[in-house]
Amino acid sequence: MPAPGPRRLHLNAFLMNAGHHDAAWRHPRTQPPERLTDPRYFQHLAQTAERGKLDSVFFADGLALRGKAEHNALDGFEPLTLLAALATVTERIGLIATVSTTFNEPFHTARRFASLDHISGGRAGWNIVTSATVDEARNFGHDEHLEHRLRYDRAREFVEVATKLWDSWEDDAVLLERARGIYADAAKVRPIDHRGQHFAVQGPLNVQRSPQGHPLLVQAGSSEDGKEFAARYAEAVFTAQQTLADGQAFYKDVKNRLSRYGRSEDELKILPGICPVIGATEAEARALEQELTGLQVPEYGLAQLSGMLGTDLTGLPLDGPLPALPEERDINGNKSRFTLVAELARRDGLSLRELIARLGGGRGHRVFAGTPEQIADQLEEWFTQGAADGFNVMPPYLPGGLEDFVDHVVPILQERGLFRTEYSGRTLREHYGLPRPAGRLASAVTATEGQPA
DSSP states (O other), X not given: OOOOOSOOOEEEEEOOTTOSSTTGGGSTTSOOGGGGGOHHHHHHHHHHHHHTTOSEXXXXXXXXOOSOTTSOOOOOSOHHHHHHHHHTTOSSOXXXXXXXXXXXXXXXXXXXXXXXXXXXXXXXEEEEEOOOOHHHHHTTTOSSOOOHHHHHHHHHHHHHHHHHHHTSBOTTOEEEETTTTEEEOGGGBXXXXXXXXSOEEOOOOSSOOOTTSSOEEEEOOOSHHHHHHHHHHOSEEEEOXXXXXXXXHHHHHHHHHGGGGTOOGGGOEEEEEEEEEEOSSHHHHHHHHHHHHHTOOHHHHHHHHHHHHTSOOTTOOTTSOOOOOOOGGGOOSOHHHHHHHHHHHHHHTOOHXXXXXXXXXXXXXXXXXXXXHHHHHHHHHHHHTTSOSEEEEOOSXXXXXXXXXXXXXXXXXXXXXXXXXXXXXXXXXXXXXXXXOOOHHHHHHHHHHTSOO
């Protein structure tokens, strides 16, 4: 790997169907919502992000219909299936998909990501989540969701098993000796024989070791369990903070945890989400933001807010304050998002209607309306002031919101020397300046063989 150059931003395009604003599908700038099951629409988005030299595109995922289908266009393709289609029309941009460790098994998850990494030539990334809703649990035969800490216990073992499976083939296992009839060296394809609290997996994987060795590991939880999990396993963190001070505190907290796992700060990139509402002038940007707010359906926003806060808000007056909320320790869903939303409402004295409007573009992620220069200023400030290594960019509507960011914000960041002008590598790990991991099973065997008898 080449010597590291100047520190530069990492920019990831977080793509969500019609866009991140919950009223995006109603806005005339948005592509017709019927295109949300057209793979060519998403291929265009991925090509746009690649044109901007972004590190990756990312698709979130849930295992239940998010809210009622009546008022929003949220759900659609299973992300790994979609990313395979995007891999065929792109060359450099990373491809990150969310897969839950609570409602999947390590073997087929490891196989799917190894397959995507081969298909894409080394561009796969896994956003590791534990799933946050009881609706997801009920789609998998459970009346209640697993307790929060138990979900993270399972996630830790899940990642350990997946890693062993990726390493169950050594890099040079495939021999392709046609004359002798030998495809692979059987001594370099080994079972993992894992027996743990949650999983029993024999292995080996039935896909040979992929170009990156392991996909880039991403984590998106910001609870105490989530931050500790990130410090141990993650190579990028998707997070949500509303203020620079909150971003700096989170950044310092997570980076300080790395040393206990023998990791350096460069081994984990922290990427807060930002929803940029872009206009040629600040007034134009704010007008667009107001247009989107005016298209919100309060009933839908109230249902979303109820889910975030673990409290049924149905029937409460929209111009009234939040009611009394449970303690964070009693929340079994997304603890960090509960805390963020509750603190936002209290800090700014927001009514339910105002809170729904504030959350419409980012569901707790920061929304900023301004000119391309003002957007670039905000990104630069967080990047240089110890709050971010880059950003999870969340266009409020698509495809125009992404096109505006690529065509008008990225060039400013490039002119300031903050972002690449060309890709220097081909794999997602190379975009992040991360080494390809050595196979752990091969290393263990080599170490054993090197010991005196």
